[in-house]
Amino acid sequence: MIIDGKEIELDEDGFLVDPADWAENLVEYFAKQEDVSELTEKHWKVINYLRDYFKKFEVAPMVRKLCKETGFSLKEIYELFPTGPAKGACKLAGLPKPTGCV
Amino acid sequence: MKPPMHIAKEKDTAAIGFPLVPENDQQAVTLSKMKDLQSSMRSLMVMLDNCTKCGNCAKQCHSYLGTEDYFNFPAARAELMRRIYKRYFTWVGRTFGRFAGAEDFDDETLNKWLTYFYQCNECRRCAQFCPFGIDTAEVTIAARHILSELGLMPKFMQGIAANMEKTGNNMGIPIPAILDCAEFMEDEMLEETGLSIKIPIDKPNSDILYIPSSADFFTNIDTMIGAAKLFHYLGVNWTISSNILEAANFGLLFNLNVMREHNERLKTAAGAVGAKLVIQGECGHGWRAAKMYTEGSNGPVDFEIIHILEYCAQHLEKLPLKKLPMRVTLHDPCNYARAGEIIEQPRAIIRACVTEFVEMTPNRENNFCCGGGSGILMDEMMEIRMKLGKKKAEQVSALGKLDYLAMPCSICKAQIPAVMKHYGIDNLSMGGVMDLVGKAMILGKN
Numbered sequence: 001m002i003i004d005g006k007e008i009e010l011d012e013d014g015f016l017v018d019p020a021d022w023a024e025n026l027v028e029y030f031a032k033q034e035d036v037s038e039l040t041e042k043h044w045k046v047i048n049y050l051r052d053y054f055k056k057f058e059v060a061p062m063v064r065k066l067c068k069e070t071g072f073s074l075k076e077i078y079e080l081f082p083t084g085p086a087k088g089a090c091k092l093a094g095l096p097k098p099t100g101c102v
Numbered sequence: 103m104k105p106p107m108h109i110a111k112e113k114d115t116a117a118i119g120f121p122l123v124p125e126n127d128q129q130a131v132t133l134s135k136m137k138d139l140q141s142s143m144r145s146l147m148v149m150l151d152n153c154t155k156c157g158n159c160a161k162q163c164h165s166y167l168g169t170e171d172y173f174n175f176p177a178a179r180a181e182l183m184r185r186i187y188k189r190y191f192t193w194v195g196r197t198f199g200r201f202a203g204a205e206d207f208d209d210e211t212l213n214k215w216l217t218y219f220y221q222c223n224e225c226r227r228c229a230q231f232c233p234f235g236i237d238t239a240e241v242t243i244a245a246r247h248i249l250s251e252l253g254l255m256p257k258f259m260q261g262i263a264a265n266m267e268k269t270g271n272n273m274g275i276p277i278p279a280i281l282d283c284a285e286f287m288e289d290e291m292l293e294e295t296g297l298s299i300k301i302p303i304d305k306p307n308s309d310i311l312y313i314p315s316s317a318d319f320f321t322n323i324d325t326m327i328g329a330a331k332l333f334h335y336l337g338v339n340w341t342i343s344s345n346i347l348e349a350a351n352f353g354l355l356f357n358l359n360v361m362r363e364h365n366e367r368l369k370t371a372a373g374a375v376g377a378k379l380v381i382q383g384e385c386g387h388g389w390r391a392a393k394m395y396t397e398g399s400n401g402p403v404d405f406e407i408i409h410i411l412e413y414c415a416q417h418l419e420k421l422p423l424k425k426l427p428m429r430v431t432l433h434d435p436c437n438y439a440r441a442g443e444i445i446e447q448p449r450a451i452i453r454a455c456v457t458e459f460v461e462m463t464p465n466r467e468n469n470f471c472c473g474g475g476s477g478i479l480m481d482e483m484m485e486i487r488m489k490l491g492k493k494k495a496e497q498v499s500a501l502g503k504l505d506y507l508a509m510p511c512s513i514c515k516a517q518i519p520a521v522m523k524h525y526g527i528d529n530l531s532m533g534g535v536m537d538l539v540g541k542a543m544i545l546g547k548n
Contacts, residue, residue, distance in 0.1 A: 056278075057282060062283050100265070101315070102317055
């Protein structure tokens with residue numbers, strides 16, 4: 001996958017293989033795939049929180065913690081990211097796809 | 103034929119110890135693995151030798167009823183392996199070939215196996231209604247095992263196995279994150295009750311090792327909180343081990359050697375904290391693997407293994423419960439009702455926690471699978487998953503207005519909400535049984 005002249009490896013689900021490849025200009029591209037029509041400050045608040053947590057703990061935060069720390073209800077998270085916190089939000093933030101029973 | 107799920111890449115299966123077998127060798131390796139299973143999995147031979155094609159299983163299988171695909175009819179699914187077995191392992195099949203229901207191994211054999219053994223939820227409902235008791239789940243387990251030994255598996259299973267190797271849990275949660283999650287849940291309980299209720303991690307000299315379900319540290323935190331409140335109220339000495347954070351044992355669902363390694367992990371973790379009692383959280387297949395195969399394949403063990411719903415039911419009379427004003431039904435996870443004797447315990451608990459409990463039909467050991475069973479949770483299979491969940495949607499919608507659907511298994515918890523949404527059943531809360539215990543218990547300022 002070549003985005004803005006840079007080659008980026010994506011997995012079968014379209015998530016970044018290497019989270020270090022994440023760059024702001026990729027978010028627009030992922031947004032289209034995950035039914036996010038317009039990126040707003042609210043989206044960025046979630047994306048930035050996910051990225052900060054991932055930098056520290058190398059995994060996505062618990063969904064309730066994400067809600068509490070960003071101040072959005074789960075319903076609002078789904079309004080922002082229609083494919084959900086584990087899929088859409090994590091993909092836009094460049095996190096690996098949460099796996100297991102999710 | 104192209105299988106409906108992402109198949110793991112060669113480099114990724116090699117990384118977890120399952121290098122891809124070259125195409126030219128696939129037949130020989132398949133047959134040699136079948137031969138191994140002939141002695142190690144005798145049940146499989148009974149399943150392969152005895153089908154009369156009476157057709158009884160067709161109308162009992164949600165996979166066939168939902169997809170109407172001939173190969174999802176349990177007898178036809180098992181035939182995908184049975185025909186190969188007959189051809190290479192029986193005199194009649196070697197001699198009379200197709201006329202005796204035997205079939206040559208060809209280019210399509212493994213693609214068919216990947217396609218259809220991953221549309222079987224291993225729910226065992228066919229076995230419940232088969233006059234011979236033929237359990238297609240055993241055939242599915244064997245087929246998936248052989249496929250993985252050939253280096254062929256869904257990306258979904260490979261990803262979980264890779265996480266297990268990296269962190270020891272399916273979700274790939276490193277220890278600092280485990281501690282952060284436990285602290286977050288403790289804070290939630292403090293806020294709610296005013297009490298300091300602990301979720302101990304790796305506490306030595308513990309009497310009880312609790313193994314939460316997969317995703318209890320991600321999405322299903324009310325299940326974890328319910329269990330923590332129960333242990334707190336009973337005042338028992340318990341811990342969680344970072345070496346076995348989840349009851350889920352995906353080995354049972356794709357490779358039997360991986361299952362055995364996971365059981366060994368359980369055994370070691372229990373020994374490390376000194377536990378004489380191991381309690382499994384709300385996980386269906388994990389319960390089956392732990393209850394049925396820990397002692398058998400990794401035994402002897404010097405601890406008892408029970409389920410959190412068994413444990414909770416044993417102590418129910420003592421708990422300070424105030425009934426929640428709710429109309430609730432229960433979805434029986436297949437591996438509880440048809441493989442692990444957890445049937446009446448959740449009912450007793452729910453009745454003690456809510457004002458109205460209603461049964462869905464059919465129920466108990468005749469219940470239909472959610473359609474996600476055996477780890478069919480791949481996003482790319484969503485269309486098929488919704489067909490597999492059609493029966494469940496019909497059962498729930500027949501009950502009219504409900505407040506809560508209890509589904510004490512993490513696979514069910516991942517699959518059923520998507521099914522309900524797809525079939526237009528909304529305004530329904532869903533979650534575990536321990537979630538209700540946690541909410542109905544009067545603790546501290548509640």
